[in-house]
Amino acid sequence: MNSAVIVFPGSNREGDVVRALKQAGSQVQKVWHAETELPAGTDLVVLPGGFSYGDYLRCGAIAGRATVMDAVRAHAARGGLVLGICNGFQILCESGLLPGILMRNANLKFICHRQFLRVERNDTAFTRAYKQGQAIDVCVAHGEGNYTADEETLRRLEGEGLVAFRYSNGHGHVTADANRNGSMNSIAGIYSDKLNVLGMMPHPENLIEDLVGGTDGRGLFESLVTSFAKAA
């Protein structure tokens, strides 16, 4: 599998996600935001976490309009895989690739902590390595992670099974306490209609080594590489 990790001015987790992808067995290239095309043969595009354009206007608002995003939209329209993590999720919403928006956290503070997520379904390219309903232990680090959408969008996401992850406790129970940023329906990540685009606020790329406290994040990258090997 060939992955392209897009780098914007202010991205800061691109190194972490490159490492996670390589660990899972992907080839990886970094791509600067001003490019007009993706490298030939790109299978997966990753929009990493960070503070693109200093979070000015709204997180991801300027990056969502970067030149390279036309190529990312074309890749997604062809059914290509796209993963946006944290700032990457914000960029996907701002660029129209995913519905809804990430608002300021309900407590108006930047939050940074370990967090369990419930895996809503394990039949997608991103989650095959997990069990349905599994609680995975990852990190969150954001100021604008409060997922918000209009009623109709929310009904569609729920009705069509497009919620990827919810904030949960360690048993996979979705509790009010676990939803620290105030997201609607405790949503931590969503898929596009065709399940080829995933945006998520938490950082699976930061829990891939026992040395730093856990490896639950590995499954996401392993799922992608395995799905791709099956499809090829």
Ligand SMILES: NC(=O)CC[C@H](N)C(=O)O
């Ligand atoms: N870790 C991140 O990607 C942070 C995203 C964004 N800068 C925020 O604070 O919400």
